[in-house]
Amino acid sequence: xxxxxxxxxxxxxxxxxxxxxxxxxxxxxxxxxxxxxxxxxxxxxxxxxxxxxxxxxxxxxxxxxxxxxxxxxxxxxxxxxxxxxxxxxxxxxxxxxxxxxxxxxxxxxxxxxxxxxxxxxxxxxxxxxxxxxxxxxxxxxxxxxxxxxxxxxxxxxxxxxxxxxxxxxxxxxxxxxxxxxxxxxxxxxxxxxxxxxxxxxxxxxxxxxxxxxxxxxxxxxxxxxxxxxxxxxxxxxxxxxxxxxxxxxxxxxxxxxxxxxxxxxxxxxxxxxxxxxx
Amino acid sequence: xxxxxxxxxxxxxxxxxxxxxxxxxxxxxxxxxxxxxxxxxxxxxxxxxxxxxxxxxxxxxxxxxxxxxxxxxxxxxxxxxxxxxxxxxxxxxxxxxxxxxxxxxxxxxxxxxxxxxxxxxxxxxxxxxxxxxxxxxxxxxxxxxxxxxxxxxxxxxxxxxxxxxxxxxxxxxxxxxxxxxxxxxxxxxxxxxxxxxxxxxxxxxxxxxxxxxxxxxxxxxxxxxxxxxxxxxxxxxxxxxxxxxxxxxxxxxxxxxxxxxxxxxxxxxxxxxxxxxxxxxxxxxxxxxxxxxxxxxxxxxxxxxxxxxxxxxxxxxxxxxxxxxxxxxxxxxxxxxxxxxxx
Numbered sequence: 001x002x003x004x005x006x007x008x009x010x011x012x013x014x015x016x017x018x019x020x021x022x023x024x025x026x027x028x029x030x031x032x033x034x035x036x037x038x039x040x041x042x043x044x045x046x047x048x049x050x051x052x053x054x055x056x057x058x059x060x061x062x063x064x065x066x067x068x069x070x071x072x073x074x075x076x077x078x079x080x081x082x083x084x085x086x087x088x089x090x091x092x093x094x095x096x097x098x099x100x101x102x103x104x105x106x107x108x109x110x111x112x113x114x115x116x117x118x119x120x121x122x123x124x125x126x127x128x129x130x131x132x133x134x135x136x137x138x139x140x141x142x143x144x145x146x147x148x149x150x151x152x153x154x155x156x157x158x159x160x161x162x163x164x165x166x167x168x169x170x171x172x173x174x175x176x177x178x179x180x181x182x183x184x185x186x187x188x189x190x191x192x193x194x195x196x197x198x199x200x201x202x203x204x205x206x207x208x209x210x211x212x213x214x215x216x217x218x219x220x221x222x223x224x225x226x227x228x229x230x231x232x233x234x235x236x237x238x239x240x241x242x243x244x245x246x247x248x249x250x251x252x253x254x255x256x257x258x259x260x261x262x263x264x265x266x267x268x269x270x271x272x273x274x275x276x277x278x
Numbered sequence: 279x280x281x282x283x284x285x286x287x288x289x290x291x292x293x294x295x296x297x298x299x300x301x302x303x304x305x306x307x308x309x310x311x312x313x314x315x316x317x318x319x320x321x322x323x324x325x326x327x328x329x330x331x332x333x334x335x336x337x338x339x340x341x342x343x344x345x346x347x348x349x350x351x352x353x354x355x356x357x358x359x360x361x362x363x364x365x366x367x368x369x370x371x372x373x374x375x376x377x378x379x380x381x382x383x384x385x386x387x388x389x390x391x392x393x394x395x396x397x398x399x400x401x402x403x404x405x406x407x408x409x410x411x412x413x414x415x416x417x418x419x420x421x422x423x424x425x426x427x428x429x430x431x432x433x434x435x436x437x438x439x440x441x442x443x444x445x446x447x448x449x450x451x452x453x454x455x456x457x458x459x460x461x462x463x464x465x466x467x468x469x470x471x472x473x474x475x476x477x478x479x480x481x482x483x484x485x486x487x488x489x490x491x492x493x494x495x496x497x498x499x500x501x502x503x504x505x506x507x508x509x510x511x512x513x514x515x516x517x518x519x520x521x522x523x524x525x526x527x528x529x530x531x532x533x534x535x536x537x538x539x540x541x542x543x544x545x546x547x548x549x550x551x552x553x554x555x556x557x558x559x560x561x562x563x564x565x566x567x568x569x570x571x572x573x574x575x576x577x578x579x580x581x582x583x584x585x586x587x588x589x590x591x592x593x594x595x596x597x598x599x600x601x602x603x604x605x606x607x608x609x610x611x612x613x614x615x616x617x618x619x620x621x
Contacts, residue, residue, distance in 0.1 A: 006346070008357070050539075052355060055530050056528060082555065239553060242526070249552055250560075251570075255582075273495070274498065
């Protein structure tokens with residue numbers, strides 16, 4: 001980052017990988033090699049992506065910092081800027097401002113069993129940590145991933161899901177709300193699916209990201225399974241502009257999600273008035 | 279700190295020589311209101327004023343400000359940073375409530391992720407404050423927040439109006455440099471004058487707000503916010519005239535081939551302020567927005583930055599609210615008592 005906190009760095013789209021009908025992965029590299037070298041980040045941090053003339057929006061970094069030379073963003077076309085990002089093709093330029101925010105814990109969770117619970121486009125922020133953990137596999141215990149989407153075509157990272165499925169050191173379970181002719185896996189919402197799997201809370205930390213309603217029900221389920229709030233970690237989303245704790249938008253209590261988050265434990269959130277009113 | 283004096287008739291001459299070296303900024307009368315803006319001479323200013331409609335935070339955090347320009351050449355994109363200032367500035371006539379507000383805004387803009395635009399404007403601007411010997415408005419309540427209208431704190435020079443002349447408190451080295459530009463116009467006070475020339479005491483009621491945060495924190499779920507938000511039109515004037523409000527929006531103007539990224543003041547009182555592209559809104563009704571604003575002033579800002587309350591008692595919001603929401607009444611409601619004592 002330059003000393004101007006609002007000035008993006010110019011990056012080039014190397015590859016666009018469609019994930020679902022409205023979601024694609026954008027693989028980008030910085031044009032300036034110095035920026036590229038200095039762009040170090042923690043899993044779970046985010047960046048403000050710029051389409052000049054359209055605007056900026058905050059997007060979680062979906063790649064692992066263990067991967068060199070490129071950064072990945074998984075973007076759903078929802079608003080003005082994300083739709084403009086979807087118009088980009090390989091070779092096109094965009095602005096990247098970051099990394100921003102705190103990121104997932106990585107040191108404190110060494111030696112622990114890890115449970116990832118993702119819904120829909122909530123998987124990409126988790127995937128940043130999953131890939132980091134898989135690249136440092138010996139430092140962590142069991143890796144269990146529970147993932148669900150509205151339909152088989154709404155699952156992101158289909159290739160990676162296959163790879164994780166094949167790994168003996170990853171336990172993957174995938175469900176869809178509604179199946180189709182291509183789907184012979186489990187059907188149903190994530191929270192009851194998680195209850196069926198019922199992973200023990202012993203020495204385990206749960207990471208969850210997805211639609212607010214899913215997160216609420218997942219946390220209820222985890223609580224009933226015996227997980228402490230301090231061992232349930234999530235990443236929050238809120239309207240942001242500056243990304244650096246100044247523009248006043250994304251506060252919950254005295255925390256700015258862009259500066260103090262987006263990653264919080266439910267123990268932290270429980271203490272903030274209004275934070276759990278999703 | 280040094281105390282000197284200057285006659286009112288000489289003040290203009292001094293400011294004219296300041297204007298030769300610096301960009302001079304002061305309050306000028308614009309129809310019925312006063313606004314801060316650049317002036318070419320001391321005479322253009324009107325220092326016989328209460329306070330400006332728009333707080334002088336706008337001189338450091340402008341209402342609209344270009345951040346950088348972008349140009350596309352082929353596939354390449356060039357960015358060109360905006361220059362916040364051409365010349366060092368001297369602001370004359372700023373009131374102590376607004377001086378305090380800058381120290382609060384400093385906490386936001388000059389934290390470890392420093393805002394270089396705000397930084398440059400702060401560093402390159404000298405403040406010549408103008409004491410309020412009596413409350414400039416009957417609605418003023420700065421003393422409630424521990425602000426002394428006669429204090430030189432936070433300014434380079436403080437002017438105190440004592441009739442035909444100003445007492446001049448020279449606070450900083452930068453202040454001394456400015457006074458040096460008016461050679462022969464400033465004189466030292468005699469011992470007799472030191473005693474005689476005293477500003478009239480400030481007569482302003484102050485509320486005891488020691489427990490304001492604790493009391494407010496207990497009201498998060500209270501029905502009070504429904505009642506309080508009823509007369510609110512959501513116009514946002516309270517935030518625009520507030521010297522401590524710092525919310526802004528960032529947007530692009532131009533086309534995808536060339537344009538400017540700018541920021542402009544925004545308001546937490548607007549319905550789309552926290553509205554996401556997904557349709558979710560963290561503060562969907564005026565109840566949540568009103569509550570958020572008062573919590574920001576009296577609970578979350580102080581706890582985040584370790585400061586006092588983020589209100590300086592300038593009374594601009596209560597004077598201008600078309601719905602008649604008065605922050606002093608809100609404070610009394612929160613405190614649950616009338617509690618007015620003589621400050």
